[in-house]
Amino acid sequence: MVLPAGLWLLAFLVIPLSFMVSLSLQTGNLVDGFRQTLHWQNYADGLSTYGETFARSLWYGLLATVLCILLAYPAAYWIAFRAGRRKTMYLFLILLPYFVSFVLRTVAWRQVLSDNGPLLGPLRDHGPLPAGFHVLDTGFAVVAGLTYNFLPFMILPIYVALQRIDPRTVEAARDLYAGRAQAFGRVVLPLSLPGVFAGVIMTFVPASADFVNAEVLGGPGDTMIGNVIRAEYFESGAYPVASALSFTLTAILLVAIFVYARTLGTRGVLEAAR
Amino acid sequence: MILFGFNDVQGKQNFRWEGFTLEWYARLFDRSDLTRALVNSLAIAFASTAVTTVLGTFAGLALARYRFRGRRAADLLLFMAIACPELVMGASLLSMFVTFGVPRGAPTILVAHVMFSIAFVTVTVRARAVGLDPAVGEAARDLGAGPWMRFRLVTLPMIRPGVVAGALLAFVLSVDDFVVTSFTGGATVTFPLWVYGSTRTGTPPQVNVMGTLIFAVGVLIAVGSARRTFRGRDAAGTGTGSGRAEPQADGTGKGTHEETDGHRRGR
């Protein structure tokens, strides 16, 4: 049953990616062409030049993921347990903004966060904010944008996992004199962990690799590694360097997720499975 | 966004309020390229969602249920599909298509969208299917159900929320994709591509109008499906189960069923 999906990924992900792996070890330039020289230095250079940018990307990705959990869990919980029969409708409504192009969404964000926009304008003119205060073009705006853009990737899996929980198990816990918090902590939360786990992967990974939010909402000090990869590829035409940076990023994310799964994820997944 | 669809702009830049007008609604399809881009986007998104949901559902189920050789490789593959930056996916696909002389267009966009959406559907379905009681399926087999029947009547209802959620994700991923599409699209333009390009010379109000309409149609569908569900519930009586592992019980399964059907039809 895995075969069709696996073959698809093999044909359209692994095989083309192997071109890029090969490319990441080459030297040369666009005009004279690139030659395979097994130049591992591309990786070392990338990591040493952009170490700080890598760290910033992971940090922003992590912040966005945590914020996503904090926002998504209550929302998913409410839909799964309190929304009654209109669950699908609410899910659909939450997703609706994401059917509209990200360009329009981020532009809308710029409108909202603008210095003289509906949010900050009045606060600065009549309130506590100092004159130079701004949100737009700061790291804060980038993280907010990431959180907003990747929220559905957290809500949906958590909802799916919560939805599976039979309310009767919660009732049973209450009958056994578990308090509200205890019932949640001992029953609901562990059972929903596979969803959180899936959500973390689907949020943290693409958020760390994102470039749109930093580009549109960030300032001079907020560049993420996605922006660097994009510039190396499109502007400099340094295809090997861009490829090497991409695989370095993929490897770092792989290790991060592996560590995460080891420390809490897997146990949660396995226990919830029983 | 909605507001600026009504903006009576004179120049080409649309972000300063200049008065109310319905003109842009009347002239919605004036820009043939934009209209074509929107149609392309929607067609590709629907096709991609359909293919991805089928492939991803089976993969997710298999990964949740069975231990088999290559499982770890499959995990790694899925992870790669999520972790790989879009730009690398797009660039590598393009170089493969060029190497094999495949002309770029809507089919190659579709292939690419399915590729990067599969992992998301698989992971979502698996999160649902992990730990479902296999005994239910066995019981069905004991009662003489064939594999297809078991899937349709037992497994699918159990994992339906996961499948629906996965399908929604696949749709969102496809309809909003920019980077991979721009590489694999050749001469085909999708909505995000067009809108992005137009920022250089001024995004026309029609874009806002289209966004608004997508939004409005979505709300109507959601509300419509909710009303249908209500009627479904009145007919089936009220149930308290949540749909876990008791598919054909007490009207809950039926409710969920109608709910999803309703919104599929509507879209």
Next chain:
Amino acid sequence: MRRRDVLRLSGAGLLLAACGVEGRGKSVDEGEFWTGKSRNGRLRWANWPGYMQDDRATIKAFEADSGIGVTYREVIQEMGPWFGKIQAPLAAGQSIGFDLMVMTNGIHLERCRRLGYLAPLDHGRLKNFAAHAGPGYKDPSYDPGNEFTVPYQAGITGIAYNTKYVDEEITSISQLFDPRYKGRVGMMSDSQELGNFGMFLLGIDPEKSTRADWERAAGKLREQRDSGIVRKYYEQNYVDAVSKGDVWLTMAWSGDVYSLTSPDVRFVVPEEGGTIWTDNLCVPVTAENPVDALALMDWLYVPEHNAPLTEFVNYITPVPAVRDIIARHAAQATGEEKEDLARLSESPLVFPSEGDMARLRHYRRFSQEEATEYQKIFQAIVRGA
């Protein structure tokens, strides 16, 4: 993850590890290219959004005049991604699906020229270009003798500022470096645009600049960034920011400011200098209908054909005679349309004055090595390194 799995996955990669990426295509001889080529009655044209009337009036007129059917697609969003998209097929000698495209002069156009990706133009078939193109648009430094390109539209890079917030007159690039505008200055992220302004500040003509000049300019720009003057490095959306007051003054393109129609935002060509850039019509070397492409290029240089396009696009037209035609249209029109056309024909942003033109410089051309070095120096500033 076990080692075996990794090996299994990377096996396919090693198989392909031998292939390199093609560089230079074969350089094409002009005579050779055009022999045996004739009109096919078809043309596929790739352009930027917003570069043609909503109702495609200009294309329809061309189709009626020439009998050539045009497939027009707004597929070009930015030069970098566009080059990334056409590079692989062109290097492999495959069609990119278009016979005509519009590219901005700069690093990517230069690459296309050097890589042999463009068809050398047959000027025997471009009589109207010879007759009607303005002197500033013939034989440009980025394409001597118009060997591969003719201009479609041009624009100026200068400074836009919002008079609601800036209470002095802005005339100079040095004002972009003034600490009183801390956190209120927008710069462009494009390394050529950014570098040019750094050099103008130091009194260097970018077109004749050397490596040492780049370093000095980069030093100034880094100072400007580190002292917090720069609010953001913009790719495109500075117009929105300056008209709302998020930034008070910013590097800007003339056409954007013209189409803003805001009384508060003003555009100036700085006294140190500004750049003029050109979006150019060119034919990919793998075009299937190159003769039809030439026919369109030439047709657009007839002033009467070009005027309606300029009335819509609002950038600078390479056909100076268009100005009189627009003025005539304005005289014939009534009401709002009359005002719009009159404003257009008198606008220094669309028809720059002699004085402005004298201060304008072109982008520098780079060899491959220079381009790499130049970009390394200036991209580091944008990326915060």
